Amino acid sequence: MLQKDGDIDEDIRHRISAGWLKWRQASGVLCDKKVPQRLKGKFYRTAIRPAMLYGAECWLTKRRHVQQLSVAEMRMLRWFCGHTRRDRIRNEEIRDRVGVAPIEEKLIQHRLRWFGHVQRRPTEAPVRSGVLKRGDNVKRGRGRPRLTWDETVKRDLKEWNIAKELAMDRSAWRLAINVPEP
Incomplete structure (x- = not known):
């Protein structure tokens, strides 16, 4: 939507x-x-x-x-x-x-799992370049800047005390947040 x-x-x-x-x-x-x-x-x-x-x-x-x-x-x-x-x-x-479990935890797990997928992609992949790049010459409006997906993921990583490198490693990430293996 x-x-x-x-x-x-x-x-x-x-x-x-x-x-x-x-x-x-x-x-x-x-x-x-x-x-x-x-x-x-x-x-x-x-x-x-x-x-x-x-x-x-x-x-x-x-x-x-x-x-x-x-x-x-x-x-x-x-x-x-x-x-x-x-x-x-x-x-x-x-x-x-x-x-x-609370739905908020599951929401964070989904987001961090997707972050790991995006980070493991090559840098030239469209999903990675589209998600992680921000326009430099964009004129900002007044007020607080909009929340970005990157900032949300950073907040989730900090809140759950997970290193960025750990989020990229699928098996270690599952252990960090207690998700059972499929």
Whole structure:
């Protein structure tokens, strides 16, 4: 989805609605009280979350985008656990019951995995030159400069305390963020 202003609001809304579409298709299994919650969580991780995070590796997410995704995720998780917000059960407790990590962590993992792919490409590759170069003679507008994908990745690497070289090494990166091998 491309917007005139270059923002990803429409894409976020579209991905959330795609997640809810998958949810509705699987609601028979997810709302069945006879199905264990861990199995529901596994189904959520394999069918619904990928629909919500499709294409997320190149998103420049703002706090409100992450908030929208996490709100939609928690609504789904609470629903198939049979709880409402009125029950006052903490999000962490529900995540532990179903075995689902926060969607923000998965978003960062997707972005860092894509960063590793881009960094391993040769420097003349179109994806690398298009992503990593910035125009020198571009007149800047007023106010704060727009967030770039590079700055987002740098923030993620710093936040997770991962060296740039480590992000390029696929097997070491998986160990650093505790991702199981495929």
